[in-house]
Every structure is written in C-alpha cells, then in structure tokens.
Amino acid sequence: MSAEPFPRPRNQQVGGSPRIHAGKAGQAQRGLAEQQAAPRAEAVPRPNVESSAPLRGELTNSDLDKSFTIGGQARPVLENINLTVRPGEFVSIVGASGCGKSTLLRLIVGLDSEYGGEIRLDGERIATTSLDRGIVFQDHRLFPWMTLEQNVELALLNTDTPKARRAAIVAEHIALVGLSGFEKAYPHQLSGGMAQRAAIARALVTEPKVLLLDEPLGALDALTRVHVQNELQRMWLAQRSTMVMVTHDVEEALYLGDRVIVMSPHPGRVRRIVEVGLPHPRDRRSPLLHRLKDEILAELTGNPAGEPANLVTFPARESR
Amino acid sequence: MNALLSRRAPRLALGLIAPALLLAGWQWLATSGGASAVALAPLGSVAAAFVELVGNGTIFGDIVATLTRAFTGFAIGAGLGVATGTATAVWPLLNRVIAPLLNALRQVPMIGWLPLIGLWFGTGEGSELIVVCLGAFFPAMLNTHAGIANVEQRYLDVGEVFRFTTGQRFRRILLPAAMPLILTGLTQALAFAWIGTLASELLMGAGGGLGVTLQTAQVQQRLDVILVTVAITAILGFAINQIIARVRREVLRWQPASI
Numbered sequence: 001m002s003a004e005p006f007p008r009p010r011n012q013q014v015g016g017s018p019r020i021h022a023g024k025a026g027q028a029q030r031g032l033a034e035q036q037a038a039p040r041a042e043a044v045p046r047p048n049v050e051s052s053a054p055l056r057g058e059l060t061n062s063d064l065d066k067s068f069t070i071g072g073q074a075r076p077v078l079e080n081i082n083l084t085v086r087p088g089e090f091v092s093i094v095g096a097s098g099c100g101k102s103t104l105l106r107l108i109v110g111l112d113s114e115y116g117g118e119i120r121l122d123g124e125r126i127a128t129t130s131l132d133r134g135i136v137f138q139d140h141r142l143f144p145w146m147t148l149e150q151n152v153e154l155a156l157l158n159t160d161t162p163k164a165r166r167a168a169i170v171a172e173h174i175a176l177v178g179l180s181g182f183e184k185a186y187p188h189q190l191s192g193g194m195a196q197r198a199a200i201a202r203a204l205v206t207e208p209k210v211l212l213l214d215e216p217l218g219a220l221d222a223l224t225r226v227h228v229q230n231e232l233q234r235m236w237l238a239q240r241s242t243m244v245m246v247t248h249d250v251e252e253a254l255y256l257g258d259r260v261i262v263m264s265p266h267p268g269r270v271r272r273i274v275e276v277g278l279p280h281p282r283d284r285r286s287p288l289l290h291r292l293k294d295e296i297l298a299e300l301t302g303n304p305a306g307e308p309a310n311l312v313t314f315p316a317r318e319s320r
Numbered sequence: 321m322n323a324l325l326s327r328r329a330p331r332l333a334l335g336l337i338a339p340a341l342l343l344a345g346w347q348w349l350a351t352s353g354g355a356s357a358v359a360l361a362p363l364g365s366v367a368a369a370f371v372e373l374v375g376n377g378t379i380f381g382d383i384v385a386t387l388t389r390a391f392t393g394f395a396i397g398a399g400l401g402v403a404t405g406t407a408t409a410v411w412p413l414l415n416r417v418i419a420p421l422l423n424a425l426r427q428v429p430m431i432g433w434l435p436l437i438g439l440w441f442g443t444g445e446g447s448e449l450i451v452v453c454l455g456a457f458f459p460a461m462l463n464t465h466a467g468i469a470n471v472e473q474r475y476l477d478v479g480e481v482f483r484f485t486t487g488q489r490f491r492r493i494l495l496p497a498a499m500p501l502i503l504t505g506l507t508q509a510l511a512f513a514w515i516g517t518l519a520s521e522l523l524m525g526a527g528g529g530l531g532v533t534l535q536t537a538q539v540q541q542r543l544d545v546i547l548v549t550v551a552i553t554a555i556l557g558f559a560i561n562q563i564i565a566r567v568r569r570e571v572l573r574w575q576p577a578s579i
Contacts, residue, residue: 111477129480141478145496145574154492158483188576206482 057209057242058122059085059108065116066103067267076267077103081117083261083270085210090236090243090280092257094250096300100268101246102138105212108244109135121210131159134208136216140199142187148174149183152202159206173201176235193224197231204235213245217252226284229255233281250296254289255282262299272299361544366551369544378533383552385529386517389445393452394513398506400453401460405505408461409468409498410490422461430455430516434523445527448520455516456509463505467498500575503568510564514557 064081067074077100085091093101106112108119110129119126121133134155142151152170161169174180177197187195196216203211213232217225233256236243247253253260254276264271274292282289324330343363350360361369373379404422408415433454441447471494479489495502521531530549537545 109481111480129483131483133481135481137474137477139474141474143475143478143493143496145499155482157488157492158485186574188574 056122057085057087059083059210059242059244060118060120061104061108062120063117064104064107064119066100066107066112066114078107078115079267079269081268081270083273085242085244087209087242088240089258090245090256091259091261092253093244093246093261093263094248094253094296094300095263095268095271096265097248098268099263099265101263102214104268105135105214105244105246108210109133109212131206132209133212134203134206134210135212135214136196136199136203138215138218140187140192140195142195142198142202144187147184147186148179148190148198151187151198152205155202155205169205173205174198176204176238177201177231191224193220193228196220197228200228200232200235204239207239208241210242210244213243213247215246215248218248225249225252232256237280250293250300251284251289254292254296255284260292260296262296272296359543361547365544366547369542370548373545373548379548379552381528382530382533382549383556385527386521386531386553387556389448389452389521389527389529390510390513390517393449393516394456394510396449397453397456397513398460398509401457401462401505401509402464402502404457405461405464405466406468409465410494415465422458426458426462430512431519431523434520438524443524443526448517448524448526451520452513452516455512459508459512460502460505463501463508464498467501467505468494471497500572503571507561507564507568510560514560518553 061081061083064078064083065076066078067076069075081104083091093104095101103112107115108126110126110133113127121130126133142148143154146154149170152173153166156166156169171180171183174183177200179194179198179201182190182194182198187198190198196219200216216232217228220228229252236256245253245256250260254274257276260274260276261270262272262274263269274296276289276292278286278288325334346360347363350362370379404418408419430451433451437447437450441450475493475497476489479493484492517529518531518534521527521529522535525532525535530553534546534549537543537549
C-alpha cells in the first residue's frame with residue numbers, strides 16, 4: 001500500500017545502513033539498537049488491508065496534478081504526486097519554497113477542490129472540507145475577537161459533541177497543550193508559541209482522522225520550537241491520528257516523521273522518500289537522524305546524483 | 321509626563337485649562353467696553369439667561385426634542401446604512417447594481433438635500449428627520465461595506481475547515497471581524513446625525529429643539545440665549561462622543577489596548 005512507484009527506489013534503504021554508526025559510541029549504539037529492534041512494519045501501526053477492520057485515516061494521493069493560472073498561462077505547481085499515508089503515520093514533507101508543499105495541504109484539507117488525479121481519505125474522494133481533516137496553519141489564525149477557550153470551542157460547533165460535554169473537552173485540550181490558566185486570554189495576550197499551541201489544540205479538539213500541519217512552528221524561536229515539537233510528538237503518540245506536516249526544517253521533519261518526503265520545486269514533485277526507522281519518542285541526538293539530515297540537505301541543495309559518496313567521506317558534518 | 325497623563329485627576333484638570341482661559345478671555349472682552357462688548361454678552365447675563373431658560377422649562381423641552389430627533393434619525397439612518405453596507409458586501413452583484421448610484425448620491429452634502437426635501441415633504445418635523453437619516457446613512461453604509469468586504473480570507477478558511485454554515489460564518493467571522501470599522505461608521509453617523517439635527521432645525525424651524533431656539537434668538541437678538549444654547553449643544557455633543565468612545569472600548573476589548 002505504501003510503496004508507490006517513486007522515481008528513486010534507493011530511498012527504501014536509506015534508514016537501514018549501519019555504516020554511519022561505526023566509530024561512535026554510546027548514542028550510536030543505542031540508536032542502532034532501537035532501529036533494529038523496531039522494524040518498519042511494527043514502528044507504524046498498519047492495519048491489514050484484507051481485514052474488515054475499518055481504516056482510520058489512510059490518505060492516498062494518486063497522480064495528483066495542480067496548476068495555477070498566472071498571467072493567462074497555466075503554471076503547474078504539483079505534478080504527478082503519488083503518496084500514500086498509512087493510518088496513524090506521521091509523514092513530514094520538506095522541500096524548497098515553491099515546491100507546492102502548502103498547496104498540497106490545501107488540497108488535502110479541501111480548501112481547494114480544483115486538481116487533477118485523486119486524493120482519497122479512507123477511500124473517499126476529497127472534494128471539500130470535512131471535520132475528519134484538521135489543519136494547523138503557519139500563522140495561528142485564532143480569531144482575535146474570541147478568547148482562547150471560545151476559539152477552541154468553535155471547532156466543535158458543527159460536531160455532534162453534546163453541548164454539555166464541550167466545555168470539559170475544550171478544557172482537556174487546552175491542558176493538553178499546556179495552556180491551562182489562559183482560557184480567558186485573547187490571542188493578542190498570548191505569545192507566538194502559546195498562540196500556535198492554542199491553534200494545535202483547536203485542530204485536535206475535533207479528533208480528526210488526519211491532521212495537517214503547514215509549517216506550524218515556522219514562526220517560533222528555536223527554543224520554543226523544540227518545546228512545541230516535543231509536545232506535538234507527545235500528543236501524536238497519545239492520539240495516534242494520521243499526521244502530515246510540511247516544514248522547511250529538515251531536523252524537525254526527521255525528528256517527528258515516520259517518513260520524510262523530499263520534494264523538488266517547479267513544478268512540485270516527490271523527489272525522494274526517506275524512511276526513518278526509529279521508534280517514537282526519539283532522541284534528537286540519534287546519529288541516524290543526523291546522517292539522514294545530511295543526506296536530505298545534500299539532496300535539497302542540489303548535489304548532483306551519485307554524490308552520496310560525499311556523505312561517507314564526511315560523516316561528521318552535521319550543522320548547517 | 322506620561323505618568324501625569326495616566327492619572328485621572330491631573331488629566332481632568334489639564335483638559336479644563338483651555339475652557340477656563342476661554343471663559344476668562346471672554347469675560348475680559350465683554351466687560352472691557354468697545355466694539356467687542358457688543359459681540360459678547362458678559363458671563364453674568366449668560367448665566368441669567370440660563371437660569372431663565374431653566375426656570376421656564378423651555379431648555380429641557382429643546383434638549384429632549386433635539387436628542388429625540390438626533391437619535392431617531394441616527395437609529396433609522398445608521399440602521400439602514402449597516403444593513404445596506406452588509407448586503408452590498410455579501411452580494412457582489414447587488415453591490416455592482418447599486419454602488420454607483422449610492423456613490424453619486426453621497427456626493428451631495430446633507431444640506432444640499434434640503435430644498436428638494438422641502439418641496440417634496442414640506443418644512444415640517446418629518447423633513448428634519450429625513451435630513452438626519454440621510455446624514456447618518458452614508459457613513460454607516462460605507463464603513464460597514466468596507467469592514468465586511470475586507471475580512472481576511474485566512475479567517476474565512478478557518479470557518480470553512482470547521483464547516484461553518486452561512487449564518488455561523490456571518491455571525492462568528494464577518495460581523496466581529498468588521499466590527500471595528502462598523503463602529504467607526506456608527507461614530508461618524510452619530511456625528512453627522514447631530515450636525516443634521518441642528519442644521520435642519522435651524523433652517524426649517526419646525527417642532528422645537530436647540531436649533532429652533534437658536535434661530536428664534538437670532539431674530540430676537542438675544543445674544544445671551546444664543547450663547548447658552550451653543551454651550552449646551554457643545555456639552556451634549558461632547559457627552560455623546562464620550563459615551564460612544566466608551567461603548568467602542570467595551571465592544572472591542574479583544575483588541576490590543578494601545579494605539
């Protein structure tokens with residue numbers, strides 16, 4: 001189900017190579033052990049397709065095309081996207097700006113229904129928005145005229161959650177993102193990180209099958225970012241809904257994603273899919289993550305094909 | 321300096337300096353003899369006129385008549401203005417049909433309508449009210465339209481993601497997002513209604529009111545009565561402004577405080 005015909009099949013091996021761990025003690029050993037102890041099929045809960053158990057949150061993009069008309073000319077933004085996200089999987093999408101990452105999320109969430117090919121959630125074609133699909137935008141988009149509590153409760157407006165239970169559910173989700181005590185605050189009274197966490201609470205409160213995250217942490221400072229990443233991972237582990245996150249931070253993509261989709265721009269295409277064979281919760285210091293980061297960065301900065309040898313020569317090169 | 325301005329008592333005191341100087345200068349000019357004494361009645365005679373007007377009760381009748389006219393006209397005119405502005409913002413087709421006409425009509429100043437209204441409806445109280453309504457209508461309509469038509473798409477996206485109905489979209493996104501501009505429109509509408517009330521009373525002279533008293537006093541050359549009435553008009557206008565500013569702060573308390 002997950003193995004679509006991608007242009008570069010070599011990616012399947014990326015997570016598996018043990019070479020990189022040689023020479024690094026401690027962390028390297030542990031990372032390797034974890035990786036081997038948790039083969040792919042177990043790391044990601046994948047219901048048997050043959051079984052009659054209902055799928056929850058399987059997202060399929062097949063032959064997806066999207067173009068915008070700019071100055072009278074159709075300009076392709078996304079071309080031939082084939083991607084299946086398994087139920088409960090966390091998929092990160094990285095790529096240079098202009099590769100259509102955000103457009104892809106807008107299509108999946110249903111804010112734009114003009115596209116070629118198919119997007120299906122659990123087999124059903126996506127044509128409009130649905131409470132099954134939630135999204136966290138890059139800017140928090142809380143309504144400035146409502147308190148934090150009202151903003152989160154707004155998401156439940158058209159759900160069949162009984163009115164009497166709503167306040168409790170809202171409080172629960174506000175607590176989940178660590179904002180208890182700020183229920184009555186207006187968005188302008190919250191810091192950027194707090195507002196973004198509130199936006200995450202608002203998206204989670206409807207318990208969508210699929211949660212889309214459009215560079216949700218892009219505007220945060222480095223420290224807040226790490227903090228919210230950890231919370232995001234914790235929430236995902238608790239809720240286990242399918243998540244698709246667009247980011248330009250490769251480290252973030254690798255830390256959170258079961259798989260990392262590398263896209264190339266003009267028009268946006270899937271360039272490579274990287275399996276991150278580490279169980280969650282992860283250790284940021286894992287050498288595997290660092291090696292994958294180097295590889296993906298090399299890919300993104302346009303090193304010619306056949307260059308990965310580079311990475312073997314300079315395995316210690318870690319920072320940007 | 322800012323500390324001084326942030327406290328209530330000093331703020332009030334500072335605000336009273338200019339009116340006090342004005343009154344002092346006035347009294348000095350009025351009692352110094354010469355040409356200016358004819359133009360300005362001394363404060364004592366103005367106070368006496370005030371006592372007289374209060375004593376025979378006419379001033380209260382005038383205040384009530386003027387306030388009633390201003391607020392009735394405001395309610396009708398601004399109400400229609402907000403409704404029209406909302407409709408044109410929500411339905412672009414309707415906007416296309418009526419916006420050019422309304423934009424041409426609003427170029428005619430409020431007072432410019434008086435001759436036409438006078439011919440059509442006479443110079444009675446009804447005509448005065450129509451002038452007030454017209455004055456209030458346009459600022460309310462224009463600001464409401466601008467407010468609702470320019471609500472950011474990113475907020476509407478959120479409504480779409482949560483499957484808002486048309487009614488929910490209007491009540492929970494369009495209206496609150498446009499509220500700052502709608503209130504600006506209402507503030508302007510009230511100011512125009514106030515001007516329209518005084519102007520139409522002065523020019524039509526029907527049904528009593530501060531404007532009617534001003535006109536009568538002019539004919540009778542009662543400088544003291546004119547000054548009392550002008551002062552009362554100023555104080556009432558000021559009070560109305562204070563009230564609407566407070567309402568605005570209350571309704572928009574979700575906005576950052578500064579600016």
